[in-house]
Amino acid sequence: MTTDERDYDHLRMRQWLDGAARADGISRRGMLRLLTAAGVIGAVGAGGTGTAHAGPTVPGIVKPLPDEHFIVRGTNAESRWSGLRGTGFHTPNELFFVRNHTTTPELDAESWRLRVWGSGLRGDGAEFSLCDLKSLPSTTHTAFVECAGNGRSFYATQQGQTASGTAWTLGAVGVARWRGVRLAHVLRRAGLTRHAVDVQPRGLDAEATASDGTPMGHVRRPLPVAKALDDVLLVHEMNGRPLPPDHGAPVRVLVPSWVGIASVKWVGDIEVSAEPLYSPWNTDLYRLFGPGYPEGGSAPLTRQTLKSAFELPWDAPFAAGRTHHLTGRSWSGAGTIRSVEVSTDGGRRWHHARLHDVPRRDSWVRWSLPWTPRAAGAATLLARATDSTGTRQPDTTPFNEQGYLFNGVVRHPVLVTA
Numbered sequence: 001m002t003t004d005e006r007d008y009d010h011l012r013m014r015q016w017l018d019g020a021a022r023a024d025g026i027s028r029r030g031m032l033r034l035l036t037a038a039g040v041i042g043a044v045g046a047g048g049t050g051t052a053h054a055g056p057t058v059p060g061i062v063k064p065l066p067d068e069h070f071i072v073r074g075t076n077a078e079s080r081w082s083g084l085r086g087t088g089f090h091t092p093n094e095l096f097f098v099r100n101h102t103t104t105p106e107l108d109a110e111s112w113r114l115r116v117w118g119s120g121l122r123g124d125g126a127e128f129s130l131c132d133l134k135s136l137p138s139t140t141h142t143a144f145v146e147c148a149g150n151g152r153s154f155y156a157t158q159q160g161q162t163a164s165g166t167a168w169t170l171g172a173v174g175v176a177r178w179r180g181v182r183l184a185h186v187l188r189r190a191g192l193t194r195h196a197v198d199v200q201p202r203g204l205d206a207e208a209t210a211s212d213g214t215p216m217g218h219v220r221r222p223l224p225v226a227k228a229l230d231d232v233l234l235v236h237e238m239n240g241r242p243l244p245p246d247h248g249a250p251v252r253v254l255v256p257s258w259v260g261i262a263s264v265k266w267v268g269d270i271e272v273s274a275e276p277l278y279s280p281w282n283t284d285l286y287r288l289f290g291p292g293y294p295e296g297g298s299a300p301l302t303r304q305t306l307k308s309a310f311e312l313p314w315d316a317p318f319a320a321g322r323t324h325h326l327t328g329r330s331w332s333g334a335g336t337i338r339s340v341e342v343s344t345d346g347g348r349r350w351h352h353a354r355l356h357d358v359p360r361r362d363s364w365v366r367w368s369l370p371w372t373p374r375a376a377g378a379a380t381l382l383a384r385a386t387d388s389t390g391t392r393q394p395d396t397t398p399f400n401e402q403g404y405l406f407n408g409v410v411r412h413p414v415l416v417t418a
């Protein structure tokens with residue numbers, strides 16, 4: 001079994017050509033474009049890549065979104081980094097960002113059922129109530145959920161390249177302590193067979209619509225069975241409290257280290273398929289398109305990238321001649337954080353920040369650095385992390401049209417006052 005989406009995607013595509021993979025809700029033309037671009041078949045008259053962004057403009061978020069903690073962006077709410085200073089390691093549920101393709105549904109936990117079904121199971125599958133799930137052995141894991149487009153706005157503001165999609169700064173990420181049941185356990189109980197190749201959780205929120213009006217159906221995205229059996233959880237608790245409505249109550253999927261779209265909220269059913277599956281969320285969306293990428297896009301996105309953020313508002317004031325403690329956090333989907341460097345002079349000199357947490361996978365580390373600015377005027381703060389794979393945040397990120405996986409060093413403006 002492979003957890004490498006690139007190898008697996010090629011296999012999935014060849015199987016689709018043989019009539020052995022399903023792609024509900026995706027046009028034949030769209031599939032042919034992917035196949036051509038991936039070199040699985042020869043050139044066909046492929047159209048544009050098409051960008052799909054779903055949802056009404058009404059926020060549809062249940063929890064309060066006070067202005068000092070959130071920036072509302074369409075149907076989504078970005079957390080303000082300035083509001084995280086001093087809040088502890090885990091992002092409080094009240095301050096956690098919300099990314100909704102449509103609106104938060106309010107589901108009744110008592111009558112909620114999870115149906116596990118499909119050709120990759122022995123028999124008819126199984127149904128679980130919340131009580132059933134809670135009676136299975138539980139696991140707790142601290143992990144970030146981060147939107148693949150977090151940091152997207154910096155393609156425009158730092159690199160002069162505008163990407164489509166929500167113009168997040170760095171606040172589409174949060175770390176929580178999630179409690180739930182291993183998906184592997186549930187799949188085995190439902191009769192998983194060795195023929196299963198894809199596992200596709202589907203949300204109970206309203207069906208999404210692409211920007212061109214094309215119906216996309218319910219939010220769903222296939223996972224290779226190897227990842228589903230590895231570290232994926234079905235969670236019902238967030239930071240010791242029942243999962244809040246906006247974050248997927250009563251139960252969501254948590255796919256550690258992967259792009260946030262994999263962590264399907266309000267999960268209602270999981271298809272376990274003996275044939276490979278496609279959905280708009282691993283074909284037109286959540287691949288890299290643009291210069292330097294194949295015409296049909298990269299392989300579907302899996303792991304998140306490397307980022308750092310200061311716990312400061314934009315243009316934060318600092319009194320000259322005083323010592324201030326700059327604080328921030330860094331995280332990586334590829335491994336643990338090894339070191340963080342900070343520059344207070346626009347990138348000329350770098351200083352090692354002090355790390356305040358033992359670096360752990362799927363999580364962030366908090367860091368700090370004392371700074372005594374001398375002269376009044378505008379200054380630029382920078383932070384760059386290096387992770388355990390040896391990757392250091394670069395000055396710029398190669399552009400992709402949908403603005404995913406920005407990992408460049410963010411230039412944070414501040415104002416030193418006399």
Ligand code: MTE
Pocket residue numbers: 096097098099100101102145146147148202203204205219246247248259260261262263264265266267
């Ligand atoms: N699941 C459903 N059913 N509907 C959604 O709109 N958004 C996804 C994912 N799961 C989404 C979903 C995206 S793009 C992200 S980044 C995360 O949920 C955000 O999780 P949060 O809102 O709990 O922060």
